[in-house]
Amino acid sequence: QKEVEQDPGPLSVPEGAIVSLNCTYSNSAFQYFMWYRQYSRKGPELLMYTYSSGNKEDGRFTAQVDKSSKYISLFIRDSQPSDSATYLCATVPGRSYNTDKLIFGTGTRLQVFP
Amino acid sequence: ETGVTQTPRHLVMGMTNKKSLKCEQHLGHNAMYWYKQSAKKPLELMFVYNFKEQTENNSVPSRFSPECPNSSHLFLHLHTLQPEDSALYLCASSPPSSNQPQHFGDGTRLSIL
Numbered sequence: 001q002k003e004v005e006q007d008p009g010p011l012s013v014p015e016g017a018i019v020s021l022n023c024t025y026s027n028s029a030f031q032y033f034m035w036y037r038q039y040s041r042k043g044p045e046l047l048m049y050t051y052s053s054g055n056k057e058d059g060r061f062t063a064q065v066d067k068s069s070k071y072i073s074l075f076i077r078d079s080q081p082s083d084s085a086t087y088l089c090a091t092v093p094g095r096s097y098n099t100d101k102l103i104f105g106t107g108t109r110l111q112v113f114p
Numbered sequence: 115e116t117g118v119t120q121t122p123r124h125l126v127m128g129m130t131n132k133k134s135l136k137c138e139q140h141l142g143h144n145a146m147y148w149y150k151q152s153a154k155k156p157l158e159l160m161f162v163y164n165f166k167e168q169t170e171n172n173s174v175p176s177r178f179s180p181e182c183p184n185s186s187h188l189f190l191h192l193h194t195l196q197p198e199d200s201a202l203y204l205c206a207s208s209p210p211s212s213n214q215p216q217h218f219g220d221g222t223r224l225s226i227l
Binding site: 002004008034041042043044045046049088101102103104105106107 | 118154155156157159162170204206215216217218219220221
């Protein structure tokens with residue numbers, strides 16, 4: 001079983017839609033979770049990170065962690081064509097926030113059409 | 115401008131060639147990383163350097179040889195690669211404190227003929 005599972009997509013939505021991107025993870029000890037965005041021909045850039053359960057909001061983006069089901073989500077409100085990218089979830093193995101050893105999902109490719 | 119610069123952006127090489135990938139960071143970070151990104155696979159951590167010392171080698175074949183002469187520069191020397199080594203190779207860096215996020219370069223797209 002992979003430590004982090006993510007549907008590769010592609011996910012295609014119209015502009016203005018609410019987008020839900022999801023990952024599941026296998027180890028209940030994981031506590032830190034991150035979302036990276038990767039545009040075509042670019043490296044990943046950190047969007048948000050969260051600790052343990054709960055929600056974190058930043059503008060149109062909301063990251064959510066449900067530790068009981070080992071499920072993490074990224075919601076994008078009022079999606080824009082500029083949000084078209086691959087979204088990677090990542091976690092830190094273990095209980096300390098040591099980002100030397102990130103575990104990534106495969107990434108979900110999102111396309112927002114006008 | 116990402117602060118982490120990788121060259122070349124694209125590289126095509128034969129299996130018997132020797133080439134090097136270069137990474138340079140202008141962020142004052144002390145940790146640097148090499149990742150491999152293949153289609154439909156998660157990013158794979160290859161090597162980690164902290165203060166120029168290698169602290170992680172994730173069972174990478176010896177045909178990949180990293181070098182970190184100082185905290186701002188990282189190289190990946192390649193020789194006798196295989197077709198399955200074709201991928202995007204990403205460099206990242208992070209500040210001295212281990213609880214800070216990594217900043218990525220835009221990668222080198224490597225194709226092995």
